[in-house]
Amino acid sequence: MLFDRVKPLSAILSAVERNGLPRTLGAIQLMLFGIGCIIGTGIFVLTAAGAQKAGPGLMLAFVIAGAVCIVAALCYSEIASMIPVAGSAYTYSYASVGELLAWTVGWALIMEYAIAASAVSVGWAGYFSGTILHEFLGIYLPPWLSAGPLVLGGSAGGFINLPALVIALLVTWLLVIGTRESAIFNTILVAIKITALTIFVVLTLPQAELARFNPLLPAGLFGGFGTGVGAVGAAATIFFAYVGFDAVSTAAEETKNPQRNVPIGLVGSLLFCTVFYILVAAGAIGTIGGQPIMGPNGVPFPAGSEELARQCALAQYAGNLVCSDEALAHVLRQIGYSGVGNFLGIAAFVALPSVILVLLFGQTRIFFVMSRDGLLPASLAKVHPKYGTPYVVTIITGIAVALGAAFFPVGQLADISNAGTLYAFMMVAIAVLVLRKREPAAERSFRVPAVAVVAPLTIAGTIFLFLNLPYAAMLMLPGWSLVGLVVYFLYSRPRSLMGAGKVEVHELDTDRLEPDTPGIADRGRD
Template identity: 70%
Template structure:
């Protein structure tokens, strides 16, 4: 029975020790990884999209999305410190809900990481073309090299998004070289984006006008089922910008002292990013306004041809919601053109860190699924010199690069959210179940009031899911059905657990002894 295939936690830990990744990351690097993924897409790419859905009410949208992430982060912190191996929600589900549901979680995470990486690659391309090539260099970048073909949703005259393709391949190569090297590179990019956002806050907050926050919620609290607009609809979209902390848990197997450092990286990165989101949004909306373009029915127009037509008119050409470079546009509007250009360059420099972390998370999940036999085991090979899963990294990077080259950003963030919310829901259930079935296992971090926190996480994830656009909601069941075909044809038959290949970890004497500061680091 597929629902009876539950892999014991001891077996998961034993497998990880036998074919493990190099442990090189500390608490600071993990926090920077989380900050690198969270701060970027939402602020530099999706701020104008969120304002079009919610208007000034986007401030509340960030609060709603952040609240769901906080309770989800607590669940992740406990289970990641208990199971310090790669695989994130997939591994956790395997240990509690069983192989079948674990496969659906791992498959759904492809929507989060790979689709997200492709979307951010396209977003980076927009900044590169608009800020660097056209505005700074004065070169008219050809359309056929900057967008996919029109029949795939691109622009008329488009053929391939060459910059998006190249940046995805570059980040793939960096990950192949090594995790430690990637973390150092990411730390530099995080410093750039934090500096840029700090400058933005300092310049825009003094320019805030209370009139720009009226009306506060032009799209209402709920825009209607399947509409994806309103404050809650914007929260469902902006959730995409918060989910970087999940990538931290995927790095648990490559973390030194994971029982301590994983919770620090998870919660620390989320708190830092939440503060920045609120301050930057207040500065942007308060300084130049953030009212959406409304349709004839009094509802904010969704992304599409009609909105694009309105944004091309003189009335809305300078609106925040119509800008492709929202933060740079705000600074240009209030008279800080030079700094605005620097903000554009900061986005151009920093967005690759988001692509890096999303690729990192996806490859590690595929690595563990292959190690469990659900995917071809060749994917779990570790490079003898760089100690990274180079085969799966290269394959994943090629897929992401091709998608970025030929498909537009469009509704990719909403599609990615559908898979992410499902995975987070399963993690919350797993934490609650483990408290019941394995209460005595050591937990370096324990969720306070776990029943309440897990329940709030489940409710929050379901709530945001049903406030996504209808098209995004339908993607998840369709994608799951495709995944089940793959599982039936390969994973079910080749699963190590299904074939009785289960390694049970017998603790050694030193593992039963109390932890002594300095001893574990020396081992």
């Protein structure tokens, strides 16, 4: 049967003790990991794109996305406190709905993290080339060294995005060195980002004008199925920025006292960042406006499209928020704070690597656990004898992300990354419901309040946002999943340790397992 390989909780926890990663992270470090990923991607990279989709309705979009994330975070908190291991939604699905669906989740997360990390690498490269090299050093990087040659539907006109390639490889090297060192580096960068954005809020909110929020929803609440515009369409796009709290759960295996610290890291980072999103969006739109540039049919031009670029080149749209590659720095320059705007640009340049770091961290941990389960080559799960990190999979992932960033302008692929994110969130909510029924007595240091309401809301919310992504993003997930199923049935399923009955279980737990538990009788005691 396809759905019979459900891994016992005791087996998952036993695998951690026998072949786990060192526990070095506390609650504050976990929260900072989440903040490091959430603040940066959405604020520094997607503010202009979100405004083009929703106009002032961007603030409502943050509320919508945040509401879905809150209910999802509650589900993550319960299940991560039950199963404090690496692997995130993949591991949770393995323990609830079985290996096949768990594989599809892990495969989707691989796509999600890789595309997101490449996208942010390209975003960082833009700040490096524009703010640091051009504005401060007077150096003009030629287009063939600052843009990739490939883009969906055309050519970007470059040869290689060298800065994006370099930053992805540098962050990969840092992750190989060790988790603790990565966390310290991330803490410094998060402090820089929070300081810069706090200054932005303080300077812009007092100058905000109510008239600039009218009309509030120029593209409507719902832009239409498959269009990706309107407040809901913008919410589906900026969901890209909430990958951070999912990455927190991937670090559960390396967390001290995970039953307490993982929920704190998940919910804390989410609430903190959502408030910041709303305040920054209000400051940006309230000071210089954020109305989208409409097409002839009354629908906003697609963010990142050639049509929008042509409109932004016209004099009448000079200074428009939706046309800026450095949205927040641009706002400050427009209201007379050029020096502070340049500082914020530098802060984005310095801080965006922390986003890449957390995304790479999460992706490599997914790979690590899947290989530990036999679904991917065992060599990927090798832990470095000196640094204690899964260095093989980290290096492979880093190279793939670096190449993607070097040759593809993947900033506009946030929607595709979101498809995998939303699928993973939905499966976590399903896993919570399944485990409540299957493992009612299991220890839960955190329990979702009103789970019969919260979990279905999470499922409905993720499906709702998925259906408001552009068509291309919606089609990418089933296409990628089809490739994954081919890999699963040709390679992974025949080599699965679970399928072979090689399931690691605590010695004391064996007596409490039912005799017909899959794989236990075949393995015996160690």
